[in-house]
Amino acid sequence: MPRTPSRDSRTRHAPRPMAERPIAPFESAESAWLWYQRARLNRAEGARLAVDPMAAARPCDPDDIVRAVTRLVRANALQRHHLRVLDRHGRRLTPPDSRLPEEAADAAHWAEALDRLATPLRQKGIVA
Numbered sequence: 001m002p003r004t005p006s007r008d009s010r011t012r013h014a015p016r017p018m019a020e021r022p023i024a025p026f027e028s029a030e031s032a033w034l035w036y037q038r039a040r041l042n043r044a045e046g047a048r049l050a051v052d053p054m055a056a057a058r059p060c061d062p063d064d065i066v067r068a069v070t071r072l073v074r075a076n077a078l079q080r081h082h083l084r085v086l087d088r089h090g091r092r093l094t095p096p097d098s099r100l101p102e103e104a105a106d107a108a109h110w111a112e113a114l115d116r117l118a119t120p121l122r123q124k125g126i127v128a
Helices: 029-044 062-074 080-092 101-123
Strands: none
Touching (some): 029 062, 029 080, 029 101, 062 080, 062 101, 080 101
16 A cells, blocks of 8 residues: 655645746837847747846747737738748848838838737737
């Protein structure tokens, strides 16, 4: 017959107190997108970043932004050219510069895509 531990010998677990961190939504869809891209690039490199307990917490996970983009693609609100521009400039972690002739078209698609992305991100409280 297996012996069950007595009440006094059982290990008791209590949750560790977590530091209270303020939750700060992003100021724009662009800043949310670039934050997502940084997280994606870090993830691809295998980085595991320690959370700064004094830094503001974000109101979402990077995957929440991907889900919003996926919904917009399924609703045909974002097309392939939008995704290419978001990806290309997101990997560079900088928006396209509309003053440069070679990036003028990208800047227009970038602004259009982020304008469409802003609404669902605002509805979820990700963007202020």
